[in-house]
Structures are given as structure tokens and as C-alpha cells.
Amino acid sequence: MAADAKYQGAYPHLVTKIIASYVSHHNVAPEQIPELISAVHQIIDGLGKPTAAPPGTPTPAVPVRRSVQRDAVVCLECGWKGKMLRRHLSTRHGLGGEQYLKRWNLPSDHPLTAPIYSEQRSSLAKELGLGRGGRAIPDQAPTPSEPRRRGRPRGSTRQARDPSGTA
Ligand SMILES: [Zn+2]
Secondary structure (H helix, E strand, C coil): CHHHHHHCCCCHHHHHHHHHHHHHHCCCCHHHHHHHHHHHHHHHHHCCCCCCCCCCCCCCCCCHHHCECCCCEECCCCCCEECECHHHHHHHHCCCHHHHHHHCCCCCCCCCECHHHHHHHHHHHHHCCCCCCCCCCCCCCCCCCCCCCCCCCCCCCCCCCCCCCCC
16 A cells, blocks of 8 residues: 555556557567557657757757758748758858757758759759869850741732832
């Protein structure tokens, strides 16, 4: 009876129930059970208590997983959305790319440029032959919308009227 005193704050019957249910659905080695019990106790103990955010980790403007979209990246600092974050970070927040990643616990391969944009850039770079010393810039001259007619109109009466003539 008095043995229950040390479970103050937790719920032994609840813990037992959870453990029993867990064990019946999972393959748990006997030596893992004590660990499981203490884990469940901790979780139950923590219920209803405010989850303290780890110090130094501010709340992002958008969830991290939504900060990278196919055609845009979102700044976790302020929610700014654009193709490239690096410039925004340095001008707006005074942060370097690395600082930003570290600040938000992001992996080093977390994109700071919209995926579609970096794809375009790399394929464009390939097209331009960059990195190979080539200077194959594609002809960007706009093509005239109305191709000039070269053929001689043969005796057509629908020809443009000659202003000097008396057709
Ligand atoms: Zn920002």
C-alpha cells in the first residue's frame, strides 16, 4: 500500500495498462521493459505541463518542413518568401547562410534557393557551357513575329495599292 507512495504524480495503473498494451503489440525483450516503464512514466508525468522549448530556439515564422517549396523558400525569421534566401538573410537579418542553418538547427544541405530555381540555374549553366571555358551564349535575339516575305507575289491583284498609280 505504502509502496505506491513513490508513484506520486504518476498513474501506476495507467502505466501498467500502457505497458501491457505495448508489449502485446510489440516485440519487447524482457530487459527492455524497465526502460519502457520509466519512459512511459516520464511521458505521463510530463502531460499537461508546458513543453519548454529548448533555449535559444525561437519559433519559426513557418514550420520548417513548409519552408521549402518547389518554387520558393521561406525565411524562418520573418516568413519572407522568395527564390533565394541568402541575400535576404544578409540584408534583412544580418545572417550568413551558415549562421541561419545553425540558428534553426537545419541540416547543411537545407536549400536556401528554391529547388526549381537551382535546377534551372544548373541546367542553364550546362547549356551555356559554364565551367568549361566556353562562351556559348545562345542567340537571344527576338525572332520577328511576322517573317518577312521573300517570294515575289505573282500577278496578284490583292497587292498593296501603289499610291502613285491609278489602279
Ligand atoms: Zn526574413
